[in-house]
Amino acid sequence: MHPSGEEILILITGDNTEKVIKERYKTAGCDVNPFKLTGFTSDLSNIPNFTLYDIFNYLLLHRADYDKKKLKAFKSAEDYRLYYDGHVEHLECVRNGQTFVFKTRVKPTQRDKTFDQKKYYESWFIISNATGEVLAAYCECPGGAEGACRHIGASLYELESYEQKSVTDGPCQWKKRPRAHDQPVEISKLKIHKASYRMDVLRPQIIRIGDRCYRKNPTLDRDFNALEEEEYEESTIQCDSWNDETCDTFNIEETDRGYQTSVNLPSAFFKHIIGRKGETKRRLEIETKTQIRIPREGVEGEIVITGPERKGVVSAKTRIDVIVDSVRRKEPFTHFLSLPVNSQPIRERFLEFQEDVLRKCDSDRGIDPTIFQKPEKLHLTIGTLVLLNKHEIQQALDTLEDCKQSLIEPILRGEPLTVRVQGLEYMNDDPSSVDVLYAKIQAGEQAERLQILADRLVDRFSTTGLMQQEYSRVKLHLTVMNTLMRRDPTSIPGERPPEGKRGYKERESFDAMNVMKNFGLYDFGNYTVNSLHLSQRHGAGKDGYYVCAGSVSLP
Incomplete structure (x- = not known):
């Protein structure tokens, strides 16, 4: 009530x-x-x-x-x-x-x-x-x-x-x-400045x-007619204020006792919807005048929401969506969209680069063989996903297959996508204290096509709720050195700690000044992007690349 x-x-x-x-x-x-x-x-x-x-x-x-x-x-x-x-x-x-x-x-x-x-x-x-x-x-x-x-x-x-x-x-x-301010100011003493918008x-x-x-x-805008809080x-x-918009597309069935809808979620989210001692679920039911049935712990199944009024069922569904989205952002990712960049010529050039760096810069702070990417796993990361059950993995695979016809084919138009990998850059602004060093994709018509494809892929996957879109453009980079690899060889370049896990890994940076001085324009060669993978974070396949949950071919 x-x-x-x-x-x-x-x-x-x-x-x-x-x-x-x-x-x-x-x-x-x-x-x-x-x-x-x-x-x-x-x-x-x-x-x-x-x-x-x-x-x-x-x-x-x-x-x-x-x-x-x-x-x-x-x-x-x-x-x-x-x-x-x-x-x-x-x-x-x-x-x-x-x-x-x-x-x-x-x-x-x-x-x-x-x-x-x-x-x-x-x-x-x-x-x-x-x-x-x-x-x-x-x-x-x-x-x-x-x-x-x-x-x-x-x-x-x-x-x-x-x-x-x-x-x-x-x-x-x-x-x-x-x-x-505590005290009012006379109009004659006001200092008026032109507004400066940062957004x-x-x-x-x-x-x-x-x-x-x-x-x-x-x-x-300022609502001067609003009542002050005291x-x-x-x-x-009144509860009418939580009547949700009609743009939601989920199905709500009308039953003999009112209305009903179901939510298909991984069981990992159930405890967050239930809350401590059932407090979250109980509060949801009271405030939306609904009944929420959740499967037992460890059992996969649908959450069923029933209630006498449609708006209550809609509100309960919306609130569960927000809880799930908040929790998902704090979970470590399980999969990622990747473009393999590991042809034989690229791998050979990378190994030459690694040998040259270790020979000329081995005395520089933090540089050792453990921070280099494995040549078989060289790739471009498009975005990361949190997939917590088979249903979500299949949903991601279906989205990937749909992207082939709706995005890849219209953008590439059957033409091969060949880019040049040349030059080095680091993620922060201090070359003496670097965590991630990456090879750049050289600007040009082909690079722009790749950028458009990557951005559109993130847009499409983010609408499923399985991928979070942090920036308006994907940063295309081929990581060659990453300090996270000292402890976690499966780490993904550019990876951030999950929300709520600040500082969960201690990283020892390295001095990249001599690397940039001697190899800043290093040329890794041309590469024709031929496939898009839904890669599993941990483990490696028979070819040494990340385990492939699914893939589509490019022209």
């Missing part, structure tokens, strides 16, 4: 308030009231990875007014605008066992003080150290006992804005946000959830 206004009032003013809050933080693994913890610090360099998907996942499960429309236009939401306008201050954290506890202060929007004459609303939230999942939250405001008020939402966006320079491995920094409105960032795409557009309780919003 959706929480009513009376239930919220009881939680806030009743005798059981402290008991409810205590149960919440204890369930999240914290034995002490987070407000009473000591040792908080503003240094957030060791926190787990935390993304927009963790925010959406939490708010979808705790707020009936947070639905797919909010995912598309989250920047217009009140909680995001509180963060953007600088009302969140003093974000601090402390490690507490397997969790991180965060404490913030959020200024009210219009009043100088809160109802109890404080300058700030204090709030806390707890996230898992392993996954970055928000486990519990609380705010002192009138609507904060439910753990999903706009002050908590704003605090979560503040944490998400904390970013790390992953390429250069430099110091962490904050995305700069304006701060709210290109013609090429906005794309967020993909399953087969749906959402654009992150800059917003300048004047109403968010949980009293």
Whole structure:
């Protein structure tokens, strides 16, 4: 049953308030009231990875007014605008066992003080150290006992804005946000500057959830008629607000008892949909007025959603999709799309390159035979996939076969695709501390055709939800040296740690200054790309290349 206004009032003013809050933080693994913890610090360099998907996942499960429309236009939401306008201050954290506890202060929007004459609303939230999942939250405001008020939402966006320079491995920094001012300023003293937009409105960032795409557009609108957060309780919003769009194409059957749909997912996702002690599943069922039947642990099968109203079934399906997408992003990839570049002439030139580098640069820091790619496994990576059961592997193979007719043949038009592999480049901006050194594909008409094909393949596979599209263009590169290979010979060039696994591998960089000086223009020769593989991450086939789950031929 959706929480009513009376239930919220009881939680806030009743005798059981402290008991409810205590149960919440204890369930999240914290034995002490987070407000009473000591040792908080503003240094957030060791926190787990935390993304927009963790925010959406939490708010979808705790707020009936947070639905797919909010995912598309989250920047217009009140909680995001509180963060953007600088009302969140003093974000601090402390490690507490397997969790991180965060404490913030959020200024009210219009009043100088809160109802109890404080300058700030204090709030806390707890996230898992392993996954970055928000486990519990609380705010002192009138609507904060439910753990999903706009002050908590704003605090979560503040944490998400904390970013790390992953390429250069430099110091962490904050995305700069304006701060709210305490005192008004006379018009004559205002300093007006021309707005500077860092986001290109013609090429906005794309967020993909399953087969749906959402654009992150800059917003300048301000809803001056909106009520400030102290004047109403968010949980009293009617359930009609979570009615989803009609563009969804999944099948919903009408039954004698209402409506029903099924979701075919790998069993690895079941525990995340069930949640700790069944809390996530129970909350989904209550807030969407549905019943969700999940197969037993370790048993593959469909999740069945039933409910008296169609919109409830749609909402439950959407929320499960968001949970699955968030979890999938944190899983290590199992397969990848690759273009083998391992012809005999290319392998011979690569072995000559390896011998020359080891002979001339063997005394340089970090250079040894273990960081060189195996010549049989030289390839171009198009994109990585997380395939967790046979159904998903078959789905990827079907997509690959479909791409042959819908993409490969129209783009290549029966003509061979021959590119030149020449020159070296490194992934970061410091040649004395390099993790990945790669050979470049020389620019030209053939390289442009290859680029178009790679980009279109990623676009197509990302619509299935099995591949994540991180950038607008695929970076075509042939990795020849990679420090991850010291410990994991199956590592894929350009691989990133899964979300929530920051720093899971320690890498020892190498000094590539002499390599670039002596071999920066090294010519590996021409190569005709003749096949596209769905490769398995671990293991090797009879030919020494990655195990092939499926492939299509190119002209």
